[in-house]
Structures are given as structure tokens and as C-alpha cells.
Amino acid sequence: MKPMFRRIWGLMYRHLALYRRSWPRLVELSYWPILQMCIWGFTARFLAARMGSPGLMAGATLLGGVLLWEVTLRSQMGMSLSFLEEIWSRNLGHIFVSPLRPFEMVAALISMSIIRMLLGVMPAILLAWALYAFNLFTVGPVLILFFVNLMIMGWAVALGVVSLVLRHGAGAEPLAWGVLFGLAPFSAVFYPVSVLPSFIQPFSYALPTTHVFEGMRAALLQGVIRWDHLAAAFGLNLIWLACAALLFTRQFHAARVSGALISIGE
Amino acid sequence: MNAIKVENLTKRYGEVLAVDDISFVAPTGATVGLLGGNGAGKTTTIAMLLALLVPTAGRINVLGHDMAKDRFAALARMNFSSPYVALPARLTVRENMRVYGHLYDVPRVEQRIAALSRELDLGAILDRPAGQLSAGQKTRVALAKALINRPEVLLLDEPTASLDPDTGDLVRTWLEQYRAESGCTILLASHNMAEVERLCSHVVMLKKGRVVDRGSPDELLERYGRHDMEDVFLDIARDRRQAVPA
Structure with a gap:
């Protein structure tokens, strides 16, 4: 194995070993997505029972929105929390004096985020199919592209959170849990962008997630793949990720200048 | 040949000068002690040697690598231990x-x-x-x-802090063995003067971020007219006595 991949694996192994020894951490991964699925699944069933076919459609987009939003949220939290684990265990000093490059650390965190997201969201997807006969995979192979875009958006936000924690220490930790929820109302998760006030819509369309959820509704309700939305999502994700990478690079250097890497747990 | 070469190293945090224009070397295979009271700049210096901290000025060269340009090549051949990092x-x-x-x-x-x-x-x-x-x-x-x-260069920040005498002695013995067998260069920050006398061939004394004296433990004992390093340390820390001119 090349040294670079070995270093990335080393940091991944550290987190995988942690999960092997901590069942509460494993349960936590899927607890919230499953809970969300239960709440919104029964809501969707209620709507379908009361409203008939329109309610069924609304329920389907609701469940699709819940599941796909969890992909973004779990990707973001999977990356942010893996980084915070190093702070909580006071291990960051050892990590950063090893030959591990910052981009290798990010690669390891992204890999852990994928694993955590799959472990968290897959049980909820299976539950939606078992309890509510909602099969997200009927969207077709384009679902993979939706997943990829939502994950990239999650990583971009997580990189921003990690950057702020590097710069401002533990005081920025709560962002790891809350920051993405601030984008949810503008991401058109449960409703189309057209219901938002017109002055908010440009901001909404600047979010890659918005284009994924618009695309999801088109696929679920009309059976069409909106390539324009997918292209916009990929393009915007490139910009978001580039901005986040720039922010991370600058904040990492700033942390090395200010000494924040030494006292980051405080 | 020097495994570590520090030239005019300075670290400033705003108005606070944590390390003030220090220079020293650690010859290959030697154990060098970095001594000083709390706030003398030892940990800051070690953090800069490990590239955790970017110096305000000065240069650090470890194993032939300029730490400002080529830190990862050096870090692969170094390592570090501190009771304050878990x-x-x-x-x-x-x-x-x-x-x-x-x-x-x-x-x-x-x-x-x-x-x-x-x-x-x-x-x-x-x-x-x-x-x-x-x-x-x-x-x-x-x-x-x-x-x-x-590692070819080992940085140790108070490696025997909070250890009982028996365990402390075992660690010191093992460090001596490892250095003798491997030719490793050790930079040791410690408050344990007996440890410094036993392990270090060179000592760099820091105070308020500056190098205030340096030499082998024997040279320092002679220079300050003392019998143990603890008294030399106190002389420097409390400005009790100046070194006797040679």
C-alpha cells in the first residue's frame, strides 16, 4: 500500500476501532434517521388516508425528502464529528505531528463520513420500504447522483465547521450539530422552491441541495430526470467545495500561526 | 553533524514574546536538555520544532530538512511524547x-x-x-x-512527569539504551534536574523566551559553582547568582 493510502487508512482504522468498541456510537448512527422515518412515515400515511391520491404523492415526496436530507446531514455530521473525536480524545497533537498531510486527514474524514452515512441512512431506507411500502430506489440509477451531490454538499459544510473549530476551538463545536439545519428551509426539502418568497429564491437556487430536491420531486412525481438540475447541483457543489477547501487551508495555517492546534481542546 | 539546528527562532503572540531569538543545535546522537521554568518557552519551542506552530521569525532544520518548506519529510523520521497529549x-x-x-x-x-x-x-x-x-x-x-x-529525532516533553521513582528510572534507563543502540537524537524538556544530569550531554537554559546559558551539565555546575543542577536552575530562575566567568 502506498504511504499516502496507508496514512489515510490509519486514521480510518482509528475511528473504525472506536465503533467496534462502542455500541452506543453505533446505535446513534441510525437512531435519528430511523426516528425521523417513523414520524414522517406515519404522517405520510395519514395524509394518504385522508387525501387519497394527492396525499399519496405528497407523502412520497415527504419521505423522499426526509431520506435524502438525512444523506446530507449524516455526511456532514459524519465528517465533523470524526474530527471532533480527535479533540475530545486530546489526540490532535499526535495526529498533526505525524506525517499525515492535512488533505489526507480530510480524505480519511470523508471516507468515515461515507461509512457513517451508509450505516445511518440505509436502515431508514429499508424501514421506509418495510413499513410504508416506499421504495426510494424506484427513482432509478439517478439516485446515486442525488446521493453523490448531497454528500458533497455535506462535506463542504463539514469542512467549514472543521475550519471554524480549528480557528475558534471548542466554542465552535455546536455548529457541527446545528449549521446544516439553517440551510434546510432554503433547500426545498419538503416543498418546491416556488413556494418560497421571490427574494429568497435566488439564495435557494445557490444551494446544490435545492437542485437535488427539485430533481427528486420531478423523478418521483413526473417520472422525469431533470438533468439541468443535476448539472446545476454538480456545478454549485464544485464551487462550494472549492470555497470550503480554501477556507480550511487558510484556517489550518492560521491555527498553526496562532497556536490553536496546541490548545484546541480548551 | 547536527540533527537539529535552530537559528534566531522567535515566536510572538501579539504583544507577548514567547520565544525571543533563540539559537541552538542538537548534535546527532546526543541528548539535549531544554530547561527553564514555567513560561520559559520550552513547549513553544518544541511545538515549532514539530511544525505545530509557525515561527514568527527564524529557521528550523531537522535531519537536513527545512521545517518551513519540507516538514513532512522530517516528521516521518521524528516522533514526540508528552504526558499532556493523550x-x-x-x-x-x-x-x-x-x-x-x-x-x-x-x-x-x-x-x-x-x-x-x-x-x-x-x-x-x-x-x-x-x-x-x-x-x-x-x-x-x-x-x-x-x-x-x-525515530532518528525524539522530542520528549517531561517524559517522566507524575511517575513514581521506580517507573521514572525504568523510563530513563530505557531512553539511554535506545539512544545508545539507535544513535537517535533526543531533545528533552524537563523539570527533573536529576534526570537532566543523568541523560543530557548538552543543556540549553531558557528564561522568558531567551537562551540565558548553555553547556554540558558539568560545565554549568562548574560555571555556577554548584553541586547539582537544581541549584543551577534556581540560580538562573531567581537571578540569585551569575555564572562565574571562566
């Missing part, structure tokens, strides 16, 4: 060793862990979570982690 508590000692074995690209990592386990008497605790170990066991594990890549 290993993940829920991972076992073996798992922690594996993590760092991978990070330092150590060949045949399981064999290396077995060897370190024998040398540092870790066999009984190898599969116990790092968080359940005593202070002495944690120190031995931290040392094993620091030696996982057979």
Missing part, C-alpha cells in the same frame, strides 16, 4: 499502536508492536483500553507510540 482512551494499546504504525508507514507493524511490547513490558496491557491504564503504564505506552517508527 492517545484515544477507548482504543486498546495495540489498536493505538496500529494507528500510529500506519500513520508513520511502519513496515511489519505487528512485529514492531511485539518488539516494543517486549522492550517496554507492555504484554499484559496490550489489549486493554488506553484509558484504563495507570499513569506509569500510560507513560510507557506513550513512549512506545513515540518509538513506533524508530
